[in-house]
Amino acid sequence: CNTSLLCECAVAGRGKAKKAKHAPTVEPLQEGEEVTDTTGQKWKLMKLQSQSMTELIYEVSRPNSKESNHILKLAAKDGKIFNEQNFLQRAAKPASVEKWIRQNKMDFLGIPSCVGFGLHADSYRFLIFPSMGQSLHSVTEQENELLSEKVVLQLACRILDVLQYIHSNEYVHADISAENIYITQGQKSQVYLVGYCHAFRYCPGGQHVEYREASRTPHEGTVEFISLDAHKGAAPSRRSDLQSLGYCMLHWHTGTLPWTELTQPDQVATEKHRYMEDVEALLSHCFGKKKVSSAFHTYLTAVMTLQYSEQPDYSALKTGLSDALLKLGGSMEQPLSI
Structure with a gap:
């Protein structure tokens, strides 16, 4: 599969699946712009993959790397993305997921692994994930x-x-x-x-x-x-x-x-x-x-x-x-x- 979107328009199959929207709207950033996560790691915006009123999804790479094998989810700082970040930090820590996999004798569990997050330009919050297909x-x-x-x-x-x-x-x-x-x-x-x-x-x-x-x-x-x-x-x-x-x-x-x-x-x-x-x-x-x-x-x-x-x-x-x-x-x- 190609690197693709983390969120898309809320259209399910052949019927329209409407999503309640309460988050503020966001404006796209320029491709090539860099953001810095809380650890100091920089990420370069390579390509805008998806855009809705409340979220933007970019292919991103580390500077000096030609591979864009991560995706960045961007939304208003105080919107629903804060709730997602809170969940990922509290309940989806990679160590906790790995422990669960071992205890239950599984080979995989489909929980996204957030490898970076941060704020940008005072009004945006972002999350970074490895590509998931x-x-x-x-x-x-x-x-x-x-x-x-x-x-x-x-x-x-x-x-x-x-x-x-x-x-x-x-x-x-x-x-x-x-x-x-x-x-x-x-x-x-x-x-x-x-x-x-x-x-x-x-x-x-x-x-x-x-x-x-x-x-x-x-x-x-x-x-x-x-x-x-x-x-x-x-x-x-x-x-x-x-x-x-x-x-x-x-x-x-x-x-x-x-x-x-x-x-x-x-x-x-x-x-x-x-x-x-x-x-x-x-x-x-x-x-x-x-x-x-x-x-x-x-x-x-x-x-x-x-x-x-x-x-x-x-x-x-x-x-x-x-x-x-x-x-x-x-x-x-x-x-x-x-």
Whole structure:
């Protein structure tokens, strides 16, 4: 994969996935300009990869180096990027990730590694990451076809691994979408969950937050895929991430959700509420005349009935998906066939 974007416009697949925008707008910097991180390391802006109203993504390199194998995410100093930096420093330290990998006998965990950060020109904050390949969104747009059930199950298993890690570190992601999933293809595909601007510490000091509607800004995140809790302005919890992943799985494989064409967040929330207790109807709508995947049915039934503060059974969820993957002739070790 080519060096690519960390964040893209919030357009998921073939339907418009709108993102709530609350951060101040940012103006592009000149290519060739240098920024200095908190350790004194300089980084040269090589190429503007992506631009939205609130974020800029550049290919960057160290001065005197011809390789641009890092990306820099730039946004307003006091915007959502500060929340992402806080999460990365608190819960995604490379040493902590490596320890988790060893303890769980894994070979990889798709947590982005922030190798530098800092402030620039009094009004910008930036984060620097090694290149992580292409976003799932850009891959599916290029191929212009839906993902097979096999690939969706591979992705879901790997994302579940990341969610279990961040949940065990008292955080939830709160904005799972194809734009925030990155894939490095090779002998083994590496799948990253990125974009922690909406990450929320749901269990500070081991004490789960209480469920309170309207305690936060409603509809935060990519509206098509966020949980009903987020629509209601309640703090996201573990079930929020798992339900969002379920919506994404359906969309990647079938190309639609009952609310895909709706433009008002309140209308989307109404539809999600309607289908929360009727998983069969949700599946029927998405799969149409095609045979409904039993793995999707099992996963969605489990995550839609989770209580707000309940600890999910990650092992059971992953076993259900991986067993179905094996029946399709796939495995976690195989590269993603996208």
